[in-house]
Amino acid sequence: MSYTPRVLLVVCAYDLSGVLSPEQWRQLAQKRPRNKKGVTYQEAAVRYGSGDILQWHFNNGIPFEVTEEVVKAAAENEESGKEILALLLDKRGTEIQITEEVVKAAAENEESGKEILALLLDKRGTEIQITEEV
Structure with missing residues (x-):
């Protein structure tokens, strides 16, 4: 086919x-x-x-x-963003950069943003910069 x-x-x-x-x-x-x-x-x-x-x-x-747009889209996912990001970090963690845009997307996620931010801080906390805009 x-x-x-x-x-x-x-x-x-x-x-x-x-x-x-x-x-x-x-x-x-x-x-x-x-x-x-x-x-x-x-x-x-x-x-x-x-x-x-x-x-x-x-x-x-x-x-x-796994581009920044892919990671950002996962952070915006209100239903399963945490699970998707956990899978991406587990399988492709070395390829993933946690940018300011990704952190902002997670922070703006009203449903699961707290869980996503907690996951990001747990897995990659030393790389995350909390700026005034975030």
Whole structure:
């Protein structure tokens, strides 16, 4: 079966692990699909709390680019941001930078911001700078 690269966005938004094989995923991901607002499939996965897709990526050795926007989207996730960030920090911790934008996103998260900030301080507290803006 042939898919358009944008299927990755749908799979990530709805946490539909198992729809694509790792090889199909790798081929489609080479096109770097984005939605009309410029959101990548990585951002969609963390924004919508698609933990199964993230775990599937890590278990199958599929590249998953962790940009500042991805980490920020996870920090903004009110329902499962803490769990998603914990998974990212566990699997890709050395690649993740906790920027001022990420800290602000967590601080503005009304539902789970406190838990996310506690996680960030626990895991990476020495790297976090609390500025006046934060």
